[in-house]
Amino acid sequence: MDFDFSDVQQSLQDSVKRFCEREYPFEKRQALLRTEAGFDRAHWATFAELGWLGAGLAEEVGGFGGGPIENAIILEQLARALVVAPFLSSAVIATQAIARLALPEQRDKLLSPLLDGTSIAALAHGETAQHAFAPDLAAKATKTKAGYRLDGRKVFVLGGQAADVFLVSARDGAGESLFAVPAHTPGVERVNYHAVDGRRVSDLTLRGVEVEASALIGAGGDAADAIDYALDYGVIGLCAEAVGAMDAALWITRDYLKTRKQFGVTLNTFQALQHRMADMLVETELARSMLYRGIAALALENVLERRRGVSAAKAQIGEAGFFVGAQAVQLHGGIGVTEEYIVGHYLKRLALVRGLFGSSDQHLARFAECAAGRNEEEAAGLRDFRPAPGLRRRRTRRR
Structure with a gap:
């Protein structure tokens, strides 16, 4: 490859x-x-x-x-x-x-x-503080003469403060639907705050938000599938962010150990610290490999296989990223936790990546569910298998 x-x-x-x-x-x-x-x-x-x-x-x-x-x-x-x-x-x-x-x-x-x-647009989908990738929607869309009325609450909307339009998921008669809602529509209340890494996120409250029928982008299974795919795409984007932050933190730490002296020698001469740097390098390269695996999974037609590949990448990279970030801070000592020095901010970014759009535990559970579902599909295929005409099962003669 x-x-x-x-x-x-x-x-x-x-x-x-x-x-x-x-x-x-x-x-x-x-x-x-x-x-x-x-x-x-x-x-x-x-x-x-x-x-x-x-x-x-x-x-x-x-x-x-x-x-x-x-x-x-x-x-x-x-x-x-x-x-x-x-x-x-x-x-x-x-x-x-x-x-x-x-x-x-x-x-x-x-x-x-x-x-x-x-x-600028932002997807407003999650409704719980756990930021799970598959929430049970409580937001409702009610059909009106002019279009739809939206009611509900969305939390931790990534990029929400800058958004000019929100893509709001809500449940209606067709199931899960997605609406394009201008940010300044009457009834949309936005509370902005900082995530741990400094980026802006928002909580939305929708109270009787009236939108035209043309605001409906999609409904039913198509909407659910599109949101699921977009979030998988976002998970892989988060993984790419993590790999970039991990790699940068790794090499900044290497340069620091080559210049910082203790007991008259630079820190990189201590074998124990060399081993820790080696562990950081291994985790970073493994994360990059898992990122490429996740990217490849997005192209798969089988939804279970796609989800399994994406969740495998997120579970591995989320934990590896936090490990590398924490090691980088610890190897820097006190300066690593100061606001004025960059390495602590990499840890903050990696901490956010670890939990956003599903924790490692949630993605491991999703991976297992998809693997089980795939095995059931394969088993069903074997049960339905019939030999082609003219083919006979080979029998082994007992001796």
């Missing part, structure tokens, strides 16, 4: 890396976190100009013909610089849900402003 990037993918990686080095030093990041918006809209416009906002979408829906590997390349480099922007929530999760579910006329209307950077 070839894991080398194509020339186009390598060029994309280089462009994101150059942007982060030039436009996003750590000091500027810290200053942006103290602003009301929490990120730079000028940077977002640059993302659009460079084609990053549509890098993971097919050309037929207005994208640049890429897929999850292109999004992973971007997210890994953004995470290395700890960029705080709603890329994952808008350019990955929301766009995938729209591209997979919306009718062509809806798709063009919703995607165009997202891809040109004039609008």
